Amino acid sequence: MIDQRLITLRVFARCGTVGATAELTGYSPSAVSAQLRELQRVLGMQLLTKDGRGVRLTATGRFLVAGSDTLIAEWETLRAAAMEAGDQVQSHFGLGGFSTAAAQLLAPLAATLRSTRPLLEVQVLEANPSRCFDLLVAERIDLAVIVAMQSDTYGEDDPRFEQTVLLDDPLDVILPADHPLAARQTVTLEELASEPWITEAAGSTYHSLFTAAFTAVGVTPRIAHEAVEWETQIAFVGAGLGVGLLPRLAPLHSAENVVRLRITGKGKPARRIVAAVRRGSIASPLIQESLDILQKTAQRILTTRPEDEA
Amino acid sequence: MIDQRLITLRVFARCGTVGATAELTGYSPSAVSAQLRELQRVLGMQLLTKDGRGVRLTATGRFLVAGSDTLIAEWETLRAAAMEAGDQVQSHFGLGGFSTAAAQLLAPLAATLRSTRPLLEVQVLEANPSRCFDLLVAERIDLAVIVAMQSDTYGEDDPRFEQTVLLDDPLDVILPADHPLAARQTVTLEELASEPWITEAAGSTYHSLFTAAFTAVGVTPRIAHEAVEWETQIAFVGAGLGVGLLPRLAPLHSAENVVRLRITGKGKPARRIVAAVRRGSIASPLIQESLDILQKTAQRILTTRPEDEA
DNA sequence: ACCTATCATGCACCTATTGCGCATGGTTAT
DNA sequence: ATAACCATGCGCAATAGGTGCATGATAGGT
Incomplete structure (x- = not known):
């Protein structure tokens, strides 16, 4: 209006x-x-x-x-x-989300809404977090599921948005199947300090998470290779080029020569996944229901993968 | 917007x-x-x-x-x-006002604005107070000069408007020139208690003012005739049909057989003339300047007619 | 210093929104 | 029963508002 x-x-x-x-x-x-x-x-x-x-x-x-x-x-x-x-019922609902978040959280949300509110047309847009905020401002979407990032152009207290934490998605380590540590259940970052690491390009979304995790344990990792897609990174690891960090929500699919290990110790990196809406709209019934579904989905994801007991 | x-x-x-x-x-x-x-x-x-x-x-x-x-x-x-x-400069400015208010206050305002801001197009609409509020809501006008009325549909603290008192326009008594009291300088309402009164129709804008004035002095006047226009009322008075109340701002023109007397005593009726704008817009430079001009005009009117010393 | 990539904007053209007049159907009052 | 009134649908026309292309201006690369 x-x-x-x-x-x-x-x-x-x-x-x-x-x-x-x-x-x-x-x-x-x-x-x-x-x-x-x-x-x-x-x-x-x-x-x-x-x-x-x-x-x-x-x-x-x-x-x-x-x-x-x-x-x-x-x-x-x-x-x-x-x-x-x-x-009243809303007729259109735009969702935005980023890669794995979109797949794991937005897809169930869209599916649920489609069944509970048949005459609501739901539109999902895959976009990176920064663009999601832009799309919110442009009113192209009404809700975004993104990875919270410190030092982003959008602060957590931006007067234009309201953000709700959905879950902390822990990062796992992925190793070549023939790696000495591959048989372990868990591993610490210190144990992997001297490994060649495969990460995203500096300045990318997850690179800061990567560095933050290691600075927390006081280790400076050696970055051997860079990849932009999870799949590429996994392939690199599978080829024995090094080790990497992979969010638990990101599926390993059929990478047979790669194993995923949980991280223990004090450096337990995670990416925080939040839902963002335009400020004020959070009281809307549709938004409320959506956030509810997202929270439940997030809980289900965390519980069906019972880990992280420490 | x-x-x-x-x-x-x-x-x-x-x-x-x-x-x-x-x-x-x-x-x-x-x-x-x-x-x-x-x-x-x-x-x-x-x-x-x-x-x-x-x-x-x-x-x-x-x-x-x-x-x-x-x-x-x-x-x-x-x-x-x-x-x-x-x-910045505004390009359009809509004014609304009621009869004498419009003539005496809005006309000078429009004239002044026209000279100080040549490229501003000023539009004046004559409309009764109630309609002025409607026009404000409809955004047809930006400022209205009206007569404040108690028990109107628009309260003084309506969240949609902000009102500024411009002046209290005292009501005078008009008498036939051959009336016994016509030679007096001033008169009290009590002295006129038994006169036949000419007023507006019950329920009209000024009728409530009329009754309020007399209830203040504890007198119940006899209403002999009703008129809707000042001119008509003056003509009735001139014809010797009775006496009436006339706002000082309303000109007597060339009614030779009618005299205007000021009212003294505790019942000194007046109509309150206020400027109304949409709430929030009062900080606008143009509105501010307009209110300033209106206030000055009101002051000038009150001072060039030095009366009402009691 | 030229050339090119990038940007904003004006123009011609087109679409579709949006407003009007008139007619219709439903509802209350006389 | 008839009349008055009110909202609304429809056909039509105007125009606000869109696109695509061309233009002019500017910054950066070579």
Whole structure:
């Protein structure tokens, strides 16, 4: 119920370029340009200035965007309360999630909703966490399941979002099947200090988790190889190129020459998986039910894999 | 920046019928009907129910409308703050006012704004106080100068508006020129207790003022005639049909056979003239400047007519 | 210093939203 | 029973708002 052009402005404020805004909102660049111009005309404010080959928010623009956070939140709250009060049904529901999270958590959620609310059309978008937040702002999705990351551009207390912890997905070690430690049940990070490690590229989502885990135990691992996909990493490990960390939610599939070991000791790395919604919308019945389902799914995942007793 | 359809719903919540909403917003009844239907579709809420030959808000609808008050106010605040922060100029400004108020206060305001802000298009609408509030809700006007009335449908603390007192316009007595008291400078209400009074129709804007004035001094006046226009009332008085109360701002024009006397004593009736704006918008520079001009104009009116010393 | 990639934006064209007028059907009041 | 009133559906027209391409401007690479 907030004017689309203001939403567009907010997305622009995030990504800084008309083209990116267009890509994110689903409009063409021309449309975004026109919308922003219209917005300025209607409000009688100059919100943008030319800056090099791009455009940049003016002070007024930044002010407006900053202030609109509470406005959006207020609307979401109102909407949620009205839905609650009149127990109305929503017609569309957009979900966003990242790789394994999407597969393991979002798929059951979508399936459940599809059966409990037949006339609700659920749409799932796979996207990385940062983009999920963008999609939330752009109102393309209503709920995102992502991996919480420290030092992200989106803080945990961003006024635009509300986040709920779903589960801590522990990281396991994967070893070549012929590795000396492969027969063990568990292993500590210290025992693997001198191994050649296979990790993601520096700066990627999980790389910081990787380093954090080792700094916690005071060890500096040697990074031998880098991979971007879990599958690739597993293949590398299977080829005997080194060892790696794999979230427990990520399936090992049919990698016969790779074993998965749980980590014990004080360095027990985990990735925190959270659900994020637009601030205010959390009171919505649909969001509530979804969070409930996600929590239950998360619990089920943790209990059907009874580990981590220490 | 709030969706037009929500504005329309709010207007509908005021007047209760699609036709009246159409008249107030400037749309056709079909358009209002379509807008409300669209709103329900987009939000996925049932906001209206058939009720006899009309439609009625559902509980959800009422809830939404009630909650939207703060949303609108929040937006107005944000808009005002942004205008203030970036000292931007507004392009359109709608004023509403009632009869003498409009003439005496709004006309100077419009004239001043026209000279100080040449590229601002000012629109003045004459409308009665109740309609002025409706027009504010409908966003047809941005500022209204009205006569404050107790027991109106719009309370002084309505969450949708903010009101500023401009002046208390005292009521004078008008007498036929040949009346025994006509030569006096001042008169008390008690002295006129037994006169035949000419007033507006019961239930009208000023009738309550009339009765309030007399109950204050413990006198029950005899109402002989009723008129709806000041001019008519003055003509009645001129014809010797009785006496009446006339706001000081209302000009006597060329009524040669009528004299105007000030009222002394403890019953000194006055009509309170206030400016009303949508809540939140009061911080806007344009509104601020307008209120300033109105206050000054009101002061000038009161001082150039130096009276009321008791 | 040129060339190229990148961006925003204007223009021409098109679509579909959206508003209006009129007619219809349902409902209350006389 | 008839009349008045109200909301709404339908056909039609206008226009707001979309896309795609071309243009102009700028930064960076060579």
